Amino acid sequence: MFRELDDLYGKLQRIRPLSPESVERLSEDFMIDYTYNSNAIEGSTLTLEETALVLKEGVTVGGKPLKHHLEAIGHRDAYYYVEDLVKNKIPVSEKIIKDIHALVLMDRQTDKGVYRSVPVRVGAFYPCQPFEVPARMERLMLDYGGEMQKLHVVERAAVFHLRFETIHPFIDGNGRAGRLLLNLELMKEGYPPVNIKFSDRTKYYGCFNHYRENDGDVSKMTGLIGEYAIYELKRYIEIAEQSENLKNRRPED
Numbered sequence: 602m603f604r605e606l607d608d609l610y611g612k613l614q615r616i617r618p619l620s621p622e623s624v625e626r627l628s629e630d631f632m633i634d635y636t637y638n639s640n641a642i643e644g645s646t647l648t649l650e651e652t653a654l655v656l657k658e659g660v661t662v663g664g665k666p667l668k669h670h671l672e673a674i675g676h677r678d679a680y681y682y683v684e685d686l687v688k689n690k691i692p693v694s695e696k697i698i699k700d701i702h703a704l705v706l707m708d709r710q711t712d713k714g715v716y717r718s719v720p721v722r723v724g725a726f727y728p729c730q731p732f733e734v735p736a737r738m739e740r741l742m743l744d745y746g747g748e749m750q751k752l753h754v755v756e757r758a759a760v761f762h763l764r765f766e767t768i769h770p771f772i773d774g775n776g777r778a779g780r781l782l783l784n785l786e787l788m789k790e791g792y793p794p795v796n797i798k799f800s801d802r803t804k805y806y807g808c809f810n811h812y813r814e815n816d817g818d819v820s821k822m823t824g825l826i827g828e829y830a831i832y833e834l835k836r837y838i839e840i841a842e843q844s845e846n847l848k849n850r851r852p853e854d
Contacts, residue, residue, distance in 0.1 A: 602827045603753050609834035610792065616841040627793075627840065628684065633657070634796055636676045639777050641799035645669045671708035676777055679704035683781050687788045693745065695738055698770075701781050706774040717772040724806075726813065728769035737768045755830055758786040759822040763812045787830065793837050795829035 619627075637645075637652040647655065647662065647669050654660040655673045662670070679701050686697065703714030716734045720727070729737055741764050749757050762783045769775050784794035797805055808822040 602824065602831075603755070606753070606755060606827060606830060606834070609831060609838065613793075613834055613838050613841070614791065616838060619837070619841050627837065631794060631796065632677060632680050635680065635794065636673055638796055638799045639780050640669070640672050640676055642797070642802050642805070643672075643776050645672055647673060668708055672705075672777075675705050675707035676781075678707070679778070679781055680784075683785045683788065686785060690789070693742075693782070693785060695742055698738075698778070698782065701785075702771055702774055702778040705777045705781070706771070709773065712772050713774075716770050719772065721769055721772065723769060726809075728767060734768060734770045738770055741765065741768065754787060754790040754792060755827050756819065756823045758783045759819050759826050761786060762826075763809065763817075763819055763822055766809060767813070783826070792830055793833035795826060795833055797825075797829065801825075 633653050633656055634649065636656065637647065637649045640647065640652070646665055651662045651665065652673050654662065655670050656677050661667075682701065682704055691697065699714040706713040716731070716738070718731050720730060741761070744764075745757075745761055749760055752760065762779055765779050765782060766775060771778065780797060788794055804825065808825055811821040812818060
């Protein structure tokens with residue numbers, strides 16, 4: 602899988618830079634679909650079409666909770682913030698993580714960007730106690746800046762995502778913030794962002810169960826992220842090649 606990822610990544614790099622029009626189209630289309638799926642995984646009732654209306658037209662969808670509208674807007678703003686971090690080459694830090702979370706959780710003023718102070722339960726799993734969170738996050742960031750840098754970017758993103766979600770540092774919004782951090786890691790290395798689908802949520806959750814039940818085996822999550830990354834690389838390459846073909850086409854054609 603890593604060889605295929607590297608080959609596709611190399612091909613995309615040779616095609617780049619993409620036209621500004623292609624980049625803008627890819628970013629907006631992806632952001633809407635990504636926001637829908639990431640929020641749907643966490644229980645949002647907005648459909649893809651309703652999410653597009655909220656984000657592009659500022660429409661309020663009748664019969665849907667205000668919370669779900671705010672979650673869509675917050676996720677959009679957080680995604681564009683991640684794009685700015687990548688563009689400006691700003692390194693990942695605990696402050697950046699809290700800033701991303703603050704945007705994601707825009708509807709909860711007292712909890713956004715603040716590590717949790719109460720125990721939580723995620724299905725049948727109990728993350729660490731709240732007093733352990735700061736030390737666990739500090740350890741995560743130290744490992745990220747050290748040993749994790751030796752890993753392939755897709756495996757590194759998987760390891761970070763699994764460990765972050767296992768710590769579950771915030772009272773809410775961990776999944777959405779965690780998937781944004783996953784994409785921040787991919788994007789700063791020149792990979793397209795990935796969009797974990799709501800329809801794949803059972804498979805996605807299974808990656809966490811496998812990690813916790815098999816002594817920290819990251820292979821399932823690495824494989825899932827790798828599959829999505831391969832899909833996005835191929836999609837970007839196809840769009841870039843179509844754009845190049847149009848640019849080189851003679852008027853008489």
